[in-house]
Amino acid sequence: MKDYRSFLKEYDGPLIRIMEICGTHTASIAHCGIVSLISSRIQLISGPGCPVCVTVTEYIDRLITLSLTPDTVVVTFGDMIRVSGSRQSLQDVRSEGGQVRMVYSPLDMIGLALAEQGKTFVFAAIGFETTTAVYAALMDEIVHAGIANIRILTSLKTMPRVIEWVCSMQGGIDGFLAPGHVSVITGSDLFLPLSEKYHVPFAVAGFEGEQILIALYALVKMISHGDGKVMNLYPSAVTAGGNRTAQNRIDTYFEPCDAAWRGMGVIPDSGMVLRSEYLEYDAGSRDLFSDHSHHPECRCAGVITGALKPQDCPLFGTLCTPDKPQGACMVSTEGSCYSYFVNRRNA
Amino acid sequence: MPGKVISVRGTKAVVDFAGNRMNAEAGLVAVKPGDSVLVHAGCILQVLPEDEANILADLFAELEDL
Amino acid sequence: MAHGSGGKATTELISSIFARYFDNPVLAKMEDAAVVPGAARIAMTTDSFVVTPLFFAGGDIGKLAVCGTVNDLAMSGAAPKYLTCGFILEEGVEVGDLERIVFSMAQTAADAGVLIVAGDTKVIEGKGGLYINTAGVGFLPEGDFEVSSSFCGDGDVILLSGTLGDHHAAILSARMGIENTIQSDCAPLHGMVSALLDEKIRVRAMRDVTRGGLATVLHEFAAASRKCLRIREDQIPVTAQVKGFCGILGLDPLYMGNEGKMVAVVAREDADRALECLRSSPYGKDASIIGEVVSGEEGTLLLHTRTGGIRMLTELYGEGLPRIC
Secondary structure, X not given: OOOHHHHHHHOOOOOEEEEEOOHHHHXXXXXXXXXXXXXXXXXXXXXXXXXXXXXXXXXXXXXXXXHHOOOXXXXXXXXXXHOEOOOOEHHHHHOOOOOEEEOOOOOHHHHHHHHOOOOEEEEEEXXXXXXXXXXXXXXXXXXXXXXXXXXXXXXXXXXXXXHHHHHHHHOOOOEEEEOHHHHHHHOHHHHHHHHHHHOOOEEEOOOOHHHHHHHHHHHHHHHHHOOOOEEEOOOOOOOOOOOHHHHHHHHHHEEEEEEEEOOOEEEEEEEEEXXXXXXHHEOOOOOOOOOOOOOOOOOHHHHHOXXXXXXXXXXXXXXXXXXXXXXXXXXOOOOHHHHHHHOOOOO | OOEEEEEEEOOEEEEEEOOEEEEEEOOXXXXXXXXXXXXXXXXXXXXXXXXXXXXXXXXXXXXXXX | OOOOOOOHXXXXXXXXXXXXXXXXXXXXXXXXXXXOOOOOOEEEEEXXXXXXXXXEOOEEHHHHHHHHHHHHHHOOOOEEEEXXXXXXXXXXXXXXXXXXXXXXXXXXXXXXXXXXXXXXXXXXXXXXXXXXXXXXXXXXXXXXXXXXXXXXXXOOEEEEOOOOOHHHHHHHHHHHOOEOOXXXXXXXXXXXXXXXXXXXXXXEEEEEOOOOHHHHHHHHHHHHHOOEEEEEHHHOOOOHHHHHHHHHHOOOHHHOOOOOOEEXXXXXXXHHHHHHHHHOOHHHOOOEEEEEEEOOOOOEEEEEOOOOOEEEEOOOOOOOOOOOO
């Protein structure tokens, strides 16, 4: 294993397709120039790991409506403001008087809400299991402090069902680079049932270039041996069982639900929503399923599931660029199309 | 990147990232000043070990077997 | 405030603040136009400054307004000589703030060796906003000296005068409530430029690294010169604090704005002396050789990453919003 770099560069065996399902991994792979360090017979596919990318248009439309409601302010992470709903984005509606504020952390919203108690603050709560833990911590704070003017509109997603969807739909992914921060919360055991059922290996990896290379080495080896197991290669942060406190906190406030994924349709049991006893803090998150891609040629669905590379989409680089994005894959800096475009990835 | 806990008060901590100080939520993990932590969207998710050397050695041993 | 409409209040404001700090023989004459000595070839530029907040770690809008225009002149090889400055003040501007800003401009101009020779003030309705326009004139050296982004040639070497991202990080830190000691690097660059010219360094192209960052500037050089430029991540200076700040928000220093850094592409044989020229200035103490023009696809900028891989850099898209997740 000492010379894992040479191994990866010189690999000459059967074509291997490895999917990463974490936006931060997509960004790191591009940032470090990983593709230039591995054989062209090892193909890296970006899966549905970018929470902004998989948000349906109806969710954005609801945020827009809320932002235009008197005495209501929508609070969000930065990337969300450029994603289009069925007609426009939060950025567009700002110039029409829509009240939208950007924060680094959902917890920052508490200060905003306390400072203006006559207004209702609604957080655009998107994310996977990692960020759901943060929302659970937020719920703890607002419930215990009795803050009455905060709501959340959720579009929370979970990993297992969508990975299963990819496995059952595609049949072309040989191994998975498992998300690092999700695994901190859920534990690496989350992927065991999937690896057993579909006989595919998972490698949980950190985000440094070296960590990603080591994980790719492990995956190629496991694939070559036909091993369908889970390896935790981020042991400094990830354990088999994960962060139990965070899991319990999530369970206190949220329950599983069916969720709609942009361009992919509804996947049963793939999302989370506030439990009914906390519905007073919900801004109407249930049943936001409608999804209207505003350009008929947009192929985000194919890109997100690894069926297509970004450059296979007819709009890529022409009608769809970071300056004028069509689908969410180009808007978010973690989106596959954005990453491929700004790094001019050809593989 | 990991941050270093400077102080803790209840569920709030001050975390330092190479000279950048910010408030972080500390309700999901037990932390104390001096801990090296993983922070995501303003919330501490995990305490990280100070010494990674042994962990990496075990890792490489496991990979050798492949 | 009933200023800028020609009445007594205007004269009071001018004489009490502007004239006091911008005092020089040209301005003291208080004519409608400044009459000054010229040169055979001059460079001219103008820019407007609308930054908020008005005061930030390491500088203020006034310092920015002087340095921004001085640096645009310096990048064409001109020695900056004269500046004009026009203020647009909204009702509600604190006179104390105005005084601090004007004082800062006077200091920066003196440091840069330029005279502020003409000015104007208008007051409009509003909520205390303050905007500055500066126009500048500089003298070009005799002879055929010319730099251009299209002059980069095979084997030429790329130098950067110091650390990336400081200004952008200083401004964002204030807005995001992150505490650090990052200072804007707002500074005049023509000292370094005249050192390069005095040493007869064969400079092909030079540019200050402002909005869009280093990657945007070098990408323009690559496109205009129809060459391939390659830089090394491990040679690019970034302070630990700025690196930490970027790590928190998911920003890339290669695409962040500076206000006191420049990049120069020079003939290979002159590279070491050019580095000395940059480092001779207090504003160039972290100067570094960061890359070179190589053979490769025309119009491309490549980054040799710390991990040892190659990444292609394009110009900046969007506003570089902080990432989530």
